[in-house]
Amino acid sequence: MTTIAPLTLADRDEWRELWHGYLTFYEASLSDGVTEATFARLVGDEELHGAIARDAAGRAVGIVHWLTHAATWTATTYCYLEDLFVAPGTRGGGVGRALIAHVRSWAEDEGCRKVYWLTHETNATARTLYDRVATGTGFVHYEIPLRD
Ligand SMILES: CC(C)(COP(=O)(O)OP(=O)(O)OC[C@H]1O[C@@H](n2cnc3c(N)ncnc32)[C@H](O)[C@@H]1OP(=O)(O)O)[C@@H](O)C(=O)NCCC(=O)NCCS
Numbered sequence: 001m002t003t004i005a006p007l008t009l010a011d012r013d014e015w016r017e018l019w020h021g022y023l024t025f026y027e028a029s030l031s032d033g034v035t036e037a038t039f040a041r042l043v044g045d046e047e048l049h050g051a052i053a054r055d056a057a058g059r060a061v062g063i064v065h066w067l068t069h070a071a072t073w074t075a076t077t078y079c080y081l082e083d084l085f086v087a088p089g090t091r092g093g094g095v096g097r098a099l100i101a102h103v104r105s106w107a108e109d110e111g112c113r114k115v116y117w118l119t120h121e122t123n124a125t126a127r128t129l130y131d132r133v134a135t136g137t138g139f140v141h142y143e144i145p146l147r148d
Helices: 009-025 032-044 095-110 124-133
Strands: 003-006 048-054 060-070 077-086 114-116
Touching: 003 095, 009 032, 009 048, 009 060, 009 077, 032 048, 048 095, 060 095, 077 095, 095 114, 095 124
Parallel strands: 077 114
Antiparallel strands: 003 048, 048 060, 060 077
16 A cells, blocks of 8 residues: 655655656756755745655655645646656556645645646656546746756
8 A cells, every 4th residue: 555645854865765766767967955955845845845655565665746836827826746756666556646646635725726747748658647637738848947
C-alpha cells in the first residue's frame, strides 16, 4: 500500500535522492544551494508544498511539489503542480496517479479553482497518465529565461 504524507525535515535524505533522480530524468543540474533552499522552502515555507509517497515497507518512492497563485480569471487561486517523480523501480503501480490525486484533494480543500501542470510533448509515459486524470488544453508554453 502507498501512503502519501507532507514533506518534513526528516525526509531530507530520501527527498534529495528522488529529487536528483528527477533532475537526472530532465538531464538538468542545480547547485546544492538551490536544492537545499528548495527543500527548506518545501518544508518551512507557506508558498511551496511537497508530499512524499512511501511503499508498504516505508521506502520513499515518489515526490510531488506544488504551489498556488492568484489569477485574473478567478476570485480564488490556481494550483500549479510543478514536479512529479516516481522512482523507476516503482513505476506503473499507481504512485504517480496517487500523488496527483493528493494534490487535487489538497487544492479542493484550499478552494483553488483548478490544478494544472506542464509536461514535454514527448513525455509519452507521463502523458499516458495525464490523459487519464486530466484534460489537455492545447496551450503551448513559452518562456524568457532570466538570471537565477
Ligand atoms: C510519469 C510518472 C510520474 C508516472 O508515475 P507512475 O507511478 O508510473 O504512474 P502510475 O502507475 O500512477 O500510472 C497511472 C496510469 O498511467 C499508465 N502508465 C504509467 N506508465 C506507463 C507506461 N510506461 N506505459 C503505459 N502506461 C503507463 C498506467 O497504466 C496507469 O493507468 P491505469 O491506472 O489506468 O492502468 C513516472 O513515470 C515518472 O516519474 N517519470 C519520470 C519523471 C516524469 O516524467 N515526471 C513527470 C514530469 S511532467
